[in-house]
Amino acid sequence: MFGRTQRDEIPPGTLDMLILKTLTQGGPMHGFEIADSILQTSDEVLQVEEGSLYPALQRMLLKGWIKGEWGRTAENRRARYYQLTRAGREQLEQELARYQRVSSAIARILQPA
Amino acid sequence: MSPGEIWRRLAFLLGRSGKAAEMDEEIRLHVELREQRLRDEQGLAPEEAALAARRQFGSGMRVRENSRNVWGWGWLDDLLQDLRYAGRLIRANPVFSAVVVLTLALGIGPNTAIFSVMNTLVLRGLPVPEPDRLVFLRTSRQPDSTNNTGNYGSSFSYSVYEQLRGQGEAFSDLMAFVPLALNTAPVRYGDTPEEASASMVSGNFFSGLGVQPVCGRLLSLDDEQRRAPVVVLSHGYWTRRFGQDCGILGETLHVKGIPFTITGVAARGFIGVESARATDLWIPLQDRQDLNAWGLRREKTYIHSPEWWCLMMIGRLAPGVSEEAALGKLQPAYVNAAYAHLGQPKPGEEVPHLAFAATRGIPGLRDAYEQPLQLLLAMVGLVLVIACGNVALLLIARNTARQREFGVRLAVGGGRMRMLRQLLTESAVLVGAGTGLGWLFAMVATNALRAWSGLELSLAPDDRVLLFTLAVSVLTALIFGLAPLRGAVRVPLGIALKTSGATAHQDRQRTWGRKAVIGLEVALCLLLLVSAGLLVRTLHNLEQIPLGIRTEGLLVFGVSPQHLQSHAETVRFYESLSSRLRELPGIESVTLMENRIGSGWSSNTNVFVDGKNPQEDRRSMVRWNSVGPDYFRTLGTPLLYGRDIRDSDAREAPKVAVVNETFAKQYLAGTNPLDHNIALSGRANAPQFRIVGVAVDSKYTGVREEAAPMAYFSYKQMEHISAMHVELQTAGDPESFLPVVQRVVREFSPDLPLEQARTQQQEFSANLSQGRLIARLAFFLACSRWCWSRPAFTGRWPTW
Numbered sequence: 001m002f003g004r005t006q007r008d009e010i011p012p013g014t015l016d017m018l019i020l021k022t023l024t025q026g027g028p029m030h031g032f033e034i035a036d037s038i039l040q041t042s043d044e045v046l047q048v049e050e051g052s053l054y055p056a057l058q059r060m061l062l063k064g065w066i067k068g069e070w071g072r073t074a075e076n077r078r079a080r081y082y083q084l085t086r087a088g089r090e091q092l093e094q095e096l097a098r099y100q101r102v103s104s105a106i107a108r109i110l111q112p113a
Numbered sequence: 114m115s116p117g118e119i120w121r122r123l124a125f126l127l128g129r130s131g132k133a134a135e136m137d138e139e140i141r142l143h144v145e146l147r148e149q150r151l152r153d154e155q156g157l158a159p160e161e162a163a164l165a166a167r168r169q170f171g172s173g174m175r176v177r178e179n180s181r182n183v184w185g186w187g188w189l190d191d192l193l194q195d196l197r198y199a200g201r202l203i204r205a206n207p208v209f210s211a212v213v214v215l216t217l218a219l220g221i222g223p224n225t226a227i228f229s230v231m232n233t234l235v236l237r238g239l240p241v242p243e244p245d246r247l248v249f250l251r252t253s254r255q256p257d258s259t260n261n262t263g264n265y266g267s268s269f270s271y272s273v274y275e276q277l278r279g280q281g282e283a284f285s286d287l288m289a290f291v292p293l294a295l296n297t298a299p300v301r302y303g304d305t306p307e308e309a310s311a312s313m314v315s316g317n318f319f320s321g322l323g324v325q326p327v328c329g330r331l332l333s334l335d336d337e338q339r340r341a342p343v344v345v346l347s348h349g350y351w352t353r354r355f356g357q358d359c360g361i362l363g364e365t366l367h368v369k370g371i372p373f374t375i376t377g378v379a380a381r382g383f384i385g386v387e388s389a390r391a392t393d394l395w396i397p398l399q400d401r402q403d404l405n406a407w408g409l410r411r412e413k414t415y416i417h418s419p420e421w422w423c424l425m426m427i428g429r430l431a432p433g434v435s436e437e438a439a440l441g442k443l444q445p446a447y448v449n450a451a452y453a454h455l456g457q458p459k460p461g462e463e464v465p466h467l468a469f470a471a472t473r474g475i476p477g478l479r480d481a482y483e484q485p486l487q488l489l490l491a492m493v494g495l496v497l498v499i500a501c502g503n504v505a506l507l508l509i510a511r512n513t514a515r516q517r518e519f520g521v522r523l524a525v526g527g528g529r530m531r532m533l534r535q536l537l538t539e540s541a542v543l544v545g546a547g548t549g550l551g552w553l554f555a556m557v558a559t560n561a562l563r564a565w566s567g568l569e570l571s572l573a574p575d576d577r578v579l580l581f582t583l584a585v586s587v588l589t590a591l592i593f594g595l596a597p598l599r600g601a602v603r604v605p606l607g608i609a610l611k612t613s614g615a616t617a618h619q620d621r622q623r624t625w626g627r628k629a630v631i632g633l634e635v636a637l638c639l640l641l642l643v644s645a646g647l648l649v650r651t652l653h654n655l656e657q658i659p660l661g662i663r664t665e666g667l668l669v670f671g672v673s674p675q676h677l678q679s680h681a682e683t684v685r686f687y688e689s690l691s692s693r694l695r696e697l698p699g700i701e702s703v704t705l706m707e708n709r710i711g712s713g714w715s716s717n718t719n720v721f722v723d724g725k726n727p728q729e730d731r732r733s734m735v736r737w738n739s740v741g742p743d744y745f746r747t748l749g750t751p752l753l754y755g756r757d758i759r760d761s762d763a764r765e766a767p768k769v770a771v772v773n774e775t776f777a778k779q780y781l782a783g784t785n786p787l788d789h790n791i792a793l794s795g796r797a798n799a800p801q802f803r804i805v806g807v808a809v810d811s812k813y814t815g816v817r818e819e820a821a822p823m824a825y826f827s828y829k830q831m832e833h834i835s836a837m838h839v840e841l842q843t844a845g846d847p848e849s850f851l852p853v854v855q856r857v858v859r860e861f862s863p864d865l866p867l868e869q870a871r872t873q874q875q876e877f878s879a880n881l882s883q884g885r886l887i888a889r890l891a892f893f894l895a896c897s898r899w900c901w902s903r904p905a906f907t908g909r910w911p912t913w
Contacts, residue, residue, distance in 0.1 A: 030139075030142070031139055031142075031143050032142065032143045032146040032147070049171075050143065050147075050169065050170045050171060050176070051170075051171045051172070051175060051176050051179070054136070054139065054140065054143075054176055054179075054180045055176065055179040055180045055182075055183055057180075058136075058180040058181075058183040058184070059183045061121075062118060062121055062122070062125075062183055062184060063118060064115075064117045064118065064121065070135075073142075077142060077145075078138060078142070079139070079142055080135065080138075080139050
């Protein structure tokens, strides 16, 4: 509980997008690695709540945006590695586009007059 | 949902348990990695790290559940788990569960049984398309110069039928039907004579109703026109007698000794349109003396007798025509038709009015049973309410004992909704079992009722009843399932987790609620007992009514000899049969009667004393019977004056009659009854019968009959002799004489069965069957309810 920077929640509706984007960086990752990656890449601002990570991963499996395969970690432990599918890539693009639209709109409103 | 998604969902469904194990493994790994990270980065000791990791992860159960629920099958797993849990609970408390299930079965079963009886007798339409469009025709009265066979108000003449059937505006089809005998007709297939319920119908009977054949073809208008010797069997008769063999088409069936060709079998479930008794076979309307309406012998057949109203009619309303409109169109034509061959109505004579009666239920029985059944249904509804109350109390008590369990479950994070769902599942399982058992009970009960009441129809539950039962059970489940839940769920966690402290926490509200329920139940039980008791008392009184007849040892059966050509031949037949029977050891006396007493049938006509109406202001009716010699001696009815009918009262002898007390009081008051002549018609040349005896009043149609003027004539002195009933006075048990009597009758004619052979006592009892049925059922219900509920009232159910 010491030496931590201010951590914020992940805004609602963006978790899927972040997970998908994370999976484009590098090869297949398992759940812990995905959460870790998001934390690190956001300079420890965004912490994925563990309770929502796995349900989100299951949802994306259901929708067919990612696929999972069992493999071994470096320490030879069984882990499930997730990868993006083609449908997942399309979904990511859509979500990115939407996010851009929304944030530029918000930015325009917040700009000093 | 994309096809891929559907596919993946299904795949998940099939591999659920494997997926759950995988999820567990993933989560375990995640927590271990977190633990390791905490050790490495923050230098925590292993136990601290482990704890911190788990805390950070949160409720593993929640994560698992949420992940699983994504796939949409969560409810299924929950349901299965609930069912397993409910099963465990039930097995752990077998007595409690048995009590609940039985209580429910005793509540739901009778409801279903009564309702199914009500359904058959009152509610159910004919098993044909659009049964609501079918109506029976009724008339307010008959023209004065006509006579009646059948139910007055339901019978019409053939000429009326002929005229009305051409009226296409009101009815798309008008059908006529009339039985071939007062009860059953003798039929023969091969060598064995039997009796069957047979009717003559118009050619459009089956097509108008919309009945389909199962084999062969049904009757047509052509058959009627040609008076074809063809017969259609009912499905039930075909099953019972011919084992559902379609090969009997084309075979010969002898109906009243006349050969008919079997041409078809009617659809399953169609039992005709006549009250109570199911019809076994139908032939087209015939025009011959030996196949006359109701099996009666008259001068002319019903076809040529416009004054003989004996045919019944049923019509299918034309599409779009309302009952009022149809009646409006038909009424003028009807009046015309009624008087067509009878001459003008007398001055002041009331014109007959046509009316319709619904074809729901069983006509005839419907009116008699509708109210008692409604009463019974109300009582049984009370029983169900009481049962629900009992079960609710039991469950409340139980759930109070389970508060700790609920507390623990809530504490470990089980959702409240989840728990509610599980409790509801428990209730549902118990209710389901109770309903199933109740349904079985209802099936058995309706079978027993059917045998008891002598109705030949299946009273078994059908779709409507099934729906009713399901509705009742769902309601029950909701009522007593939800009631205890309130208490279960509003549990303050802290208190529940303590041990004996929990029981001290009793809402005042809840205790009051319990007391109210118990009080209500006691009141309802008492109400039930009292009304059942009253019904039984009434029945007892009915059974004690003096009949005026000594029924011990009396055996009665019908016999319809065929091929008798003349009056003399018929008399010889009955005379020799009677004397042969008299010779048998143990038979003390033999007599005959046209209408069987106690069966409800009777002949009623105007009577004239010494050529004129004995009452100035209104018509004088007499209920009469055509009987054999020694009638009153055989029946044990004492004579007040004069003598019995004798063997010597034959055709050539002076015509005689015996009247009853009421007749003498009403029509012969103040004079010597033996000085008068009576006649059944006011015509100048009508046969006059001299009164030779006055008998004590006795019951004719049935136990509930009110005293009426009656007259008895010697059958040999009547114009026409119909099929008679033979009454035997036997020493000892009447039924033991059946085989030897049967043998004697067979000697006379191999074609003749003993029709409805039973004791006279049974004949009168059958009368009472309606009341008895209901009274007994009510009493049984009340007693069982009382016995069953007593423990609940005294609070002495063992607590588990």
